[in-house]
Amino acid sequence: MVDILHRVGVKTSSPEKVYEALTTLEGLAGWWTDDTTGNPEVGGVIEFRFPPGGFDMKVLELKPSERVVWEVVGGPDEWVGTTVEWDLRQDDDLTIVLFKHKGWKEPVEFMHHCSTKWGTYMVSLKSLVETGEGAPSPRDVRIAFPD
């Protein structure tokens, strides 16, 4: 089992705005993909769609301003059954976001791609909270045309 790890520090006075960006359809659409629908409550499933496909995330855990956990219940074979964990903490004027996409079976080439792409979306999330503007799909950073 191998994991994708990331970390950003978001300039904001409390973790609330980051938490909102991870737990509301409007927030998620602001940094990951315009096409975000579904039920963002615990036990609900959020559907994220991109031009080449998408991911269905079941919300496993929501701890306000501290932690969000999703399980991938639909999407590419390599993703299904993996989990995505977000941990937040305040450090002076930064909300530190620790990200883990856990449980990949093998470090396949697609995992390399997803690691880099997640990194660009972390920067998008940071930008959304700091400036009001993220770079969600289809206006996302392209790392290997057309993806």
Next chain:
Amino acid sequence: MVDILHRVGVKTSSPEKVYEALTTLEGLAGWWTDDTTGNPEVGGVIEFRFPPGGFDMKVLELKPSERVVWEVVGGPDEWVGTTVEWDLRQDDDLTIVLFKHKGWKEPVEFMHHCSTKWGTYMVSLKSLVETGEGAPSPRDVRIAFPD
């Protein structure tokens, strides 16, 4: 042992320009840090410096247009002894860059940070080759002020 993985596709007709960007002081300075000095030959050590510190990389392997391997021989404790591997291959009009920073002892918080930061430098490398302009330190993408 845990690894940082990344992948980008660089729009260019052959891997030569990417290989140059990974194996010459001028190329490395174009996407990673302005302050790049040392000996980029096999057995040599390249010194990369950033405002908060730096890394010394011993060049272990150079296979033109295919593969570059460095061993970290100086820098933060978590980095020393790890290896950085670059594999290149051509796929139509893209040079596919597979990156591995291997051999981290533990998935510490600093590893999360370095993973995201490497991702931004992968995009910088891609941009350098495609447009002639990368985003090396100190003009790099900041992911957690001031880093």
